[in-house]
Amino acid sequence: MSVQTVSAVLSLLAILSLAAVALRVRALAHERRDYAPVQIGAYRIRAIGFWLLVLVGLPTSVWLFRANPYTVQAAAPQVVNATGYQWYWELDTSQVTAGRPVKFRVTSADVNHGFGLYDEAGTLVAQTQAMPGYINRLTHVFEAPGTYRVLCLEYCGLVHHNMIAEIP
Amino acid sequence: MIGVGFLIWCLELARGIIATYGGLGRGLGWHALFGGSTQDVPPPTVVAATMVTIVTTLALIAGAVVLVMSLINLAFPAVEIDPLLAKNLIYFFGHTFINATIYMAVTAVYEILPRVTGRPWKTTKVFLAAWTLSTTMVLTIFPHHLLMDFAMPVWALAIGQVFSFVNSFPVLIVTGLGALAILHRSGIRWDMVSTLLLISVFGWMAGVVPAVVDATVAVNLVMDNTMWVPGHFHFYLLLGLLPMIFAFMIYLARGEDATPRGGDLTAIIYLIFGLGLVTMFLVGGWASVPRRWAEHLPEWQIWDQIASVMAAGVIALTGAFVAMFLARIPALLREG
Structure with a gap:
């Protein structure tokens, strides 16, 4: 559940x-x-x-509170650098492997964005804020192979709702 | 301008409380709570007003600071603002300010329910301790808005989660339970005012539940900035704060006469529409629908369509409550 x-x-x-x-x-x-x-x-x-x-x-x-995402340590994670722009995401890696931890290093080049990871069923599985001047590190293990989406979860301007990227 | 208006209002409240009770600490009843004094113990409404004065003033100062910082940055872009500091100031302002509106409106419950039921709402030590706790908690739990800002100090986020839970104590087991006890087997006949007050107590208590759930980091990770967020705050604003205000308006329109009169069907229909609306928000949160999206995906729109009907009902009934109040103003003015 x-x-x-x-x-x-x-x-x-x-x-x-x-x-x-x-x-x-x-x-x-x-x-x-x-x-x-x-x-x-x-x-x-x-x-x-x-x-x-x-x-x-x-x-x-x-x-x-022990189940917090702040102090998660993963051995040899796959690293993805993610940067939010008005109004698109730039990911330096287009594909990751399921079952192995992925460390997202999330930031923004302009305003505050929200980095939300959605699975194929449209369920939000993890998120962190994308802020200029800061790198938020989110570690997540994709349990099943598939195409995941990144949706912006922080209002960032007129085309906020169109700020979607895919992670195959 | 609105902020300045509220600040002047707060300063006037503070002046009145200090002039009458000798200080804001005495307005919170600390001389009775910690010193055991039984002299000049403030009534519940004064205790609430003192809390609201303190927290709203501090919130407005934080809001003014970030506003000035933004203006300077606008004029002189070289003077940069730390985004995380700005977010802390904005959330301290916004969180505290909106919470204070409920803590002020609940004075309608403290003032009107004793008149309706003939049962007094006394200022006990538990009551004073609860309001001192609320004062402290409202000022310290704002980091629960920043749980997804991993750059925040972890201790601050731990406070955001745990203190948010503690903050539910005074609402649930002091004000909420106290109001239900005053009504329980009181022999009253339900009318618009008393039913709205019962709805408001339920709405505030029930709204605390999804709020505390969302302030839990493990939940926030998958529900922050989804429709769950407007779901929980509409619960205690739409079904808590507003019914308190509507009840107070109707009570004023009746010339401050608490004698039951008329039916309460409008209030019950308001509750049904309000519950429908907040339920659709919460269901949207459960379904991971993001908030603040101008266009929704087709699979989310069923919740939107039901919510729109419910919102129309809420707006129409809000209009009815306001109309009831406004219609009585000429007569009230004539009566002086």
């Missing part, structure tokens, strides 16, 4: 849970009860929520 699908399913579940709570509050609002017991119940839920967020959510967030 892709990261996108996992993210969407988890988000949907959490949003539906909140919607269920809001609907329950709406359905029961016509009943009048003293506020004190309602408040005590809310404080109990708040305490449980707080400790869940601190003891489960926070360590999970810290742990997830």
